[in-house]
Amino acid sequence: MADTKTQPSAEPVRAAELLRHGRLKHGVYQLQRSMRQAQKRGLKLFPRNTAEGRGYWEIRQGYIDAKGGDDAVSPQQLVLIDEIMRETLLIDTTDAYLIELGSKIINRRFKRLAPIVAQRHQLADSRLRHLQALGLERVAKRPPTLAEYLRSRSLETSPSAPATSAGSPDALAGASATEAQS
Numbered sequence: 238m239a240d241t242k243t244q245p246s247a248e249p250v251r252a253a254e255l256l257r258h259g260r261l262k263h264g265v266y267q268l269q270r271s272m273r274q275a276q277k278r279g280l281k282l283f284p285r286n287t288a289e290g291r292g293y294w295e296i297r298q299g300y301i302d303a304k305g306g307d308d309a310v311s312p313q314q315l316v317l318i319d320e321i322m323r324e325t326l327l328i329d330t331t332d333a334y335l336i337e338l339g340s341k342i343i344n345r346r347f348k349r350l351a352p353i354v355a356q357r358h359q360l361a362d363s364r365l366r367h368l369q370a371l372g373l374e375r376v377a378k379r380p381p382t383l384a385e386y387l388r389s390r391s392l393e394t395s396p397s398a399p400a401t402s403a404g405s406p407d408a409l410a411g412a413s414a415t416e417a418q419s
Contacts, residue, residue, distance in 0.1 A: 265334075268327075268330055283297075283322065283326070293322055293325070293326065296322070296325070297318060297319075297322050300318045300321065300371070301315075301318065302378075303375045303376065304371070304372070304376050305376035305377065305378055305379065306378045306379075308379070309376065309378070309379065314371060317367055317370055317371045318371065320367055321364055321367045321368060321371065324360055324363055324364040324367065325364065327360050328357060328360050328361060328364065331353065331356070331357040331360065332357070334353065335353065335354065335357065338351070342354060
């Protein structure tokens with residue numbers, strides 16, 4: 238008589254990943270709970286002390302720089318950028334879940350994709366609309382005015398260098414006067 242006990246699969250699955258009836262956890266509810274908690278915290282949705290958070294902040298800063306920098310971005314554009322970042326997080330999480338599903342994405346009986354694929358597509362379309370509302374063109378940073386440039390140059394040279402340097406005309410005139418006296 239053959240052994241009727243089920244054999245464990247070749248791929249080990251952690252017990253924490255399985256729910257009742259052997260279903261795989263998808264993590265959507267945990268993501269929703271963490272996003273609700275993050276909304277209470279404000280813009281601290283992406284903590285900077287994690288590698289993923291730093292990556293999201295770099296992407297966010299890239300959007301801001303593409304729109305002309307911190308000074309040129311309006312509060313409305315910042316709201317759009319933050320919404321784009323939230324959608325990016327959801328899309329990345331959904332992609333990770335779809336990769337975990339593997340071949341279970343396709344329902345072979347009805348010959349169609351899992352509903353989460355359509356939801357992921359809706360999220361991507363929403364992000365595209367927000368990007369179009371933000372504007373896809375790059376905006377150059379405003380160059381400093383002459384007064385701002387001169388002020389920054391005077392701040393750079395005043396604390397570190399004395400009033401006259403070795404190559405200045407005053408220093409050269411002083412050196413030629415001492416040579417003439419000797």
